[in-house]
Amino acid sequence: MATTALHTTVLDALGRRITSGDVAVGAPLTLDAIGTEFGVSRTVAREVMRLLEGLGLVRSRRRVGLVVLGIEEWNVLDPRVIRWRLEGPGRDDQLRSLTELRHAVEPLAAAGAARHAPAPVRDELVAVAARMRRLGEAGDLEEFLALDVRMHELLLRSSGNEMFGALAEVVAEVLSGRTHLGLMPAAPVPEALDQHEAVAHAVAAGDPDTAEAAMAAIVGEVRRALDRG
Template sequence: MTTYGGRGVHGQTVATLGARIVSGALPRGSVLDLAALGRELDVSMTALRESLRVLAAKGLVEARQKRGTVVRGRAHWNLLDPDVIRWRASAGETARLLRDLGELRGMVEPAVAALAARRRDEADLTELDAALEDMTAAGHGDAEAAAAADLRWHRALLRATHNELVAALDSLVEPTLSLRDALVHEARATDPVPRHAAVVDAVRRRDPEAAEAAMRVLLAEAAEDVAGVVSDDRASTEEER
């Protein structure tokens, strides 16, 4: 998926308007005054229209005959788009995003681990081991590297199912998982490597039941980490008030 934050004037225009729509500053049904926006953002009509095409692809706006460009309701947004996820987090929806991700993972990942245990090959095990090594090397000191290693591990597990549709879930889970990792690895007190290694061990032994059970333990620990982050965020918000 392509993100546009920070990519010159075009990227800044997409990010500014997208954030306004997601936050509600530009509410559903609003008709955008392109001339006024062009003056405010100091961009040409060509650049503005290009930005609106990007936002239309994300489901945030649409062009209507005789009305102009209209802000669409939440039901039309591509909620798995990485920019939309980032804008939602900036608008104060981090807790909801993390909750939804946890529920999605709970439904999908235990079954993924079981299927990987049945179908994995040596190349899959090599990649899973490499991801574990990355996680170990990152430790607690490098949140960005730890998050990247975690994503690498999840991609490898999805591919180890040798099911193309399951592997394609990578593009659905990655944006929100990236957000979750960026937050959780900053404050994580527990070492994630042993739980991930337990899943790999079961996959290596071709034990679907053990792989599923190990994944459920991993997810339970992840849920505790998320709960701690969300609780800290809420406490900080209350203190600021």
């Protein structure tokens, strides 16, 4: 197995354990134990621990080594941490907190895109929304997902707010997670398709108020669906 694949396998395994609570806060992790369990070298184990430390999941302490940290220390906006949490027992809480973040940010991003997006982005948004309708009505969820991710990325990155743009990968992970975890309907509801087209056309027309309202409707329905459970 290539070194990169080894890193990923061990990192994912330990990341899931920590974010799921299977490893208690304050528990020590050692290079020897990781190497023995996963059959990897100390070099690989050390690199994995460096990555976990960079994500705020562990910290080095004198005379103890590396210890597991609580959620308040995690880099909760890193796509890897989001993915691990979505795959764990805290999935519902993670979806709820991320959806609340989207509700706060994405309507304003859509309004910003209506003000700032260049002409090619406006044209692409309209084309993407139209293709999303065709794919959604056909039940092609995988390609629909790819376009959905693209649409939200375009809105965030063309909003004129670099902080919103930095959340593009976060939103992509949420959208992908909901689909791959079977939390989406077999076909998108017609209202969602209507609202995506409404956002795209409002941005294309330079209408920030309509773009904001349509995006608020999209993420608002996601919140209500989570509340319905």
